[in-house]
Amino acid sequence: MPGMKNQFLRPNILQAFECSAVPNSKITSLYHLIICSAIYHLWRERNDRKFGGSYVSSTTLALKIKSVVLAKILKWKNGHSLMELL
Template sequence: MARLGKLKTADNLLLRGIQVPLNCSLCSGMLENHSQFFFNCDFSLYILKTILPDFNYFLLRPTLPQTLDFIENSGKFNNAEKDFCFLALSCIIYHIWRERNNRRFSDLRNNVVKLICNISSALRLKTFKWKNRNSLLQRFTIM
């Protein structure tokens, strides 16, 4: 749903006639829409660049489709690293969306450092049985 832009962000809900607060629940600085949420928002961009440091080299903020294309077509990554990047991006999207919903619907908040720790922990657990786990975690500074 995230790849297709079908998550129920404020702009998508408004199109359906559902009145919701329009500000981004993560940064509060912009109107919440799908492209802003992944990764035009300072909060989500910081998480992306921390977990996947190769995105620090982008001059402009990438959109979600651009991040997927970068991973797929990059000569910087071997196949195992691409698999790890796709897994990491999936974890980032999941945890950011979950944080957004917690903030919007239950007034629970994690700071960006806690969220990065949660994502890193999930990545360590998900790759527990990968044969090249340690080198991947070191390459992407998840240790």
């Protein structure tokens, strides 16, 4: 996300949401979707590791997050125009 380049340290979740706000509401929605999807899937992976004894690699988890985001934005009106941002 463009606003994250100005962060010197790792931002917390609230700072990530603030940095992702841009004038175009579709792009802001895309950035918020990415942040929320990453948080959700990281939480699920944490729970699967801690309580289920199973795990996936970080690459597989990143691909899962990307596929979920792609599937969601394809359902949006004019979602194909946002594909180039990913």
